[in-house]
Amino acid sequence: MSRSYKRSFAVTTALLPTWIAVIVIYVGTMLWSIRLSFTDSTLFPSSNYVGLSQYAKLFATPKWWAALQNVAIFGVLYVLGCLVVGFLLAAALDRKIRFESVFRTIFLYPYAMSFVVTGLIWQWMMNPTFGIQASVRAFGWQDFSFDWVVNPNLAIYAVVIAGIWQGAGLVMVIALAGMRGIETEQWRAAQIDGVPACRIYLSIILPQLGPALAAAGMLLALGVIKTYDLIVAMTNGGPGYATEVPAKFIMDSLFQRQNLGLATAGATVLVLTVIAVVAPFRYAVHMRARRREGA
């Protein structure tokens, strides 16, 4: 047996567990689920194909529409909120601040906590009977109202606050790393010209951070599509459908309503959404690389 043959055998052996995981779990189960979404499966899988009727049923379900609407509101505000707050924190920390590492530690620690913990903390803080509302009223402001978490019109915004609290630190870390990479010469030049610091950050630093912030934004957006634990812990989808999200709708259809066809149709829609989020980003990265090669 030749040496190179032995080597390639070793490489194949080493990658075998991952190949099995990718083929069987990632590709195999996904195709299996997609196939189920075209059948009338309920509690058990069936091989009775019904075309797109599960999808038609899905989009005729008011709860699914509510879930889509909620995740859109949550997604836009959460991603924008994290980007804005994270960028501002990074810009402030970038100004040669005392105790920078203390501040940095404080802004990032929520990111180390689970969504379940995050949801439960904010559920308690926003509890209208004993939480922030009651405390502010006890200070003497009798009409103060902060009942978002139990108010069907505002509950989703309560989740946004919890989400931003948890995720802004991530953007701060990425933005700060980007700012430290920008050459100080540009800074000097702009400062000498008398440009105020906030203008420098807006028109010189921000454009250069574009790719890093876009990557952070995509990461957050992918998290939005998967949002499940935060909702389960904080509001469990309520009040009513006010904070229902697609990932939770699918989980409930799978394990509580025993509606396999509907659940897999929903999951397929989620996968398509991921592709819709990732594809433009990948394309932009690809074009950037090509332009750089051309230049």
Next chain:
Amino acid sequence: MSNHIRPNGPKPSRLTPERIGIYVFLIAAALFFLLPLFVMLATSLKTMDEVRLGQIFELPRQFDIGAWSTAWSGACQGIECVGVRSGFWNSVKITVPAVTLSVFLGALNGYALSFWRSSSSRILFALLMAGGLIPYQIFLYPLVRIMANLELYNSLAGIVLVHVIFGLPLVTLLFRNYFVNIPEELCRAARVDGAGFWRIFFEIMLPLSTPMIVVASLFQFTGIWNDFLLGLVFAGRDNLPMTVQLNNIVNTTMGERAYNVNMAATILTALVPLAIYFFSGRWFVRGIAAGAVKG
């Protein structure tokens, strides 16, 4: 040189209105980020009589650790009242082997994919990265069936295996990006000396990658400890991780909720990731930078 040019305006080290503004912003932000932690701690140290006063921003009048011991060993999930203790040990039993295995496989993959490139390994890497972006919901039902057929569903080995499988994309990415920066000559020289695939891995590459092993382990540890969804679906009643038990304690209690116990249980669940974060801050940040920017 630019050193000799006097910048417009005062030196940045002096306290100007702008500097004061930055500090006010940072301190306000720090308060927002710290407030939930304070409220959580304060609530957990109060008696229920005091909690009912509805003043979450006040320190406990007398420190009462009763809620902590109840949370650890007596809080109820439905009719079972055993606290989060068993969940804690379940999480340890799930996390330790899953982290060890996935980091080992990730290192092996990263090594094979960086130094033993082939067209098939490129496909594997692309599939793995794509798989890492897909929401779990599309894999769940078929994976439950596969695990049931392997008699691994609702078992410790099963949930560990699931975590290893879904951890592969991130750890592989971390290690591949790490090994790509190690000069290829190192590997080539060892090959000339007659070292094979495994010897190079165990004797050269694994010792070289200690920093990445630490970063990847920290990252996987927090990620798996904080997981909710996979534990809920695959662990089974006897192995439920801490996050799932915590959610059961807080959100499925009958009768009056013991908010102080809930908050103590929440802190206990957050304690391990928080400890990891506070003691390894810099490493943790490195993991974010390595994983996020390229992801």
